[in-house]
Amino acid sequence: MLHLLDQSADALRAWFTGHGEREYRAGQVLKWLFEKRASTFEEMTDLPKPLRDALAADFRIFASSIATHRHAADGTEKLLLELADGHRIECVLIREHARRTICISTQVGCAMGCVFCASGLDGVVRNLTTGEIVEQMLQLARLLDADDRLSNVVVMGMGEPLANLAALLPALEIAASPTGLGISPRRITISTVGLPPAIDRLTADKHQYHLAVSLHAPNDALRNQLVPVNKNIGIQEILAAADRYFEASGRRLTFEYVLLGGLNDQPSHARQLAALLKERAALLNVIPYNPVAGLPYQTPSEAARERFTEILTRAGVNVQVRLRKGDKIDAACGQLRRSLVQQAAGVSQPVTPHRA
Numbered sequence: 001m002l003h004l005l006d007q008s009a010d011a012l013r014a015w016f017t018g019h020g021e022r023e024y025r026a027g028q029v030l031k032w033l034f035e036k037r038a039s040t041f042e043e044m045t046d047l048p049k050p051l052r053d054a055l056a057a058d059f060r061i062f063a064s065s066i067a068t069h070r071h072a073a074d075g076t077e078k079l080l081l082e083l084a085d086g087h088r089i090e091c092v093l094i095r096e097h098a099r100r101t102i103c104i105s106t107q108v109g110c111a112m113g114c115v116f117c118a119s120g121l122d123g124v125v126r127n128l129t130t131g132e133i134v135e136q137m138l139q140l141a142r143l144l145d146a147d148d149r150l151s152n153v154v155v156m157g158m159g160e161p162l163a164n165l166a167a168l169l170p171a172l173e174i175a176a177s178p179t180g181l182g183i184s185p186r187r188i189t190i191s192t193v194g195l196p197p198a199i200d201r202l203t204a205d206k207h208q209y210h211l212a213v214s215l216h217a218p219n220d221a222l223r224n225q226l227v228p229v230n231k232n233i234g235i236q237e238i239l240a241a242a243d244r245y246f247e248a249s250g251r252r253l254t255f256e257y258v259l260l261g262g263l264n265d266q267p268s269h270a271r272q273l274a275a276l277l278k279e280r281a282a283l284l285n286v287i288p289y290n291p292v293a294g295l296p297y298q299t300p301s302e303a304a305r306e307r308f309t310e311i312l313t314r315a316g317v318n319v320q321v322r323l324r325k326g327d328k329i330d331a332a333c334g335q336l337r338r339s340l341v342q343q344a345a346g347v348s349q350p351v352t353p354h355r356a
């Protein structure tokens with residue numbers, strides 16, 4: 001059985017012509033999948049029954065099953081999907097005013113090793129396929145009312161998106177395509193730890209996606225501690241690659257900064273960060289640390305957070321504090337998967353280790 005969502009439009013058209021059918025049938029299937037959110041071929045009633053049966057014999061639409069589905073009071077919903085090989089990934093639907101944003105994963109686990117992040121604590125298992133990335137979008141779209149549509153995609157779930165560009169880019173093309181989800185590329189954000197060669201590839205390919213770079217520290221000594229892959233890269237290289245992306249795309253950059261109490265939240269850090277960012281047309285997204293069970297980090301006090309952001313704002317940096325959505329359902333990347341693995345292993349911990 002082939003995973004339907006892993007097939008390119010060309011491959012799908014070729015399947016139909018190989019079965020003595022016209023190519024436009026491929027478009028009908030896509031319409032059923034992305035517009036009408038069908039989950040079976042049986043539902044695709046404008047296809048002849050023998051054709052539906054032939055499709056069902058060769059393809060499965062969803063290769064994953066929903067292992068856990070959580071709802072938060074703020075309208076956020078989180079799915080833990082079990083893939084065909086038993087590995088689990090997370091994806092989230094965030095409802096905010098008219099926006100319907102989904103947060104999707106690109107890898108099982110993560111190799112970057114950011115010390116405060118639940119996703120990478122056990123390293124990376126494998127890259128997701130294009131179909132597995134698209135499937136998260138469809139599973140989340142199916143949670144919406146029929147007349148509601150996804151408006152934004154953030155690639156901020158488990159994994160490092162730029163370490164799996166080969167699968168991610170075709171998936172985002174489907175997200176942006178009028179025959180796919182029809183989401184403007186400008187409403188698609190790729191969040192990266194900062195891998196310059198891969199950022200340069202996005203630049204060269206002239207993508208219009210919004211780029212968010214996870215900085216988390218204003219100097220290499222501290223960033224090497226918090227984001228271990230930085231040892232081989234360095235902040236200046238990352239900023240230079242991000243600048244090239246900005247120049248080529250005209251898209252304002254976002255920098256993310258997880259605020260860890262006592263570690264990277266001091267006034268001296270804010271001043272150094274301001275020096276790095278103030279000349280750039282960039283938005284700084286400050287994210288208070290979302291506690292991960294078993295990790296020793298602290299969410300900074302509100303006073304520390306305000307002191308930090310005020311220094312940056314005064315220096316002319318455009319700062320936004322990202323309020324947590326769905327933290328009662330472990331919505332930060334990698335947390336739900338981890339809390340369920342730990343529960344299964346008998347590690348006692350509250351489901352929401354929330355210290356803020």
Ligand code: SAH
Binds near residue numbers: 112116192290
């Ligand atoms: N690998 C990509 C996408 C990861 S997740 C990246 O590094 O950007 C998206 C954001 O969530 C990143 O900025 C990541 O550092 C942040 N994050 C991870 N764990 C967190 C936690 N426990 N609390 C708050 N933010 C966290």
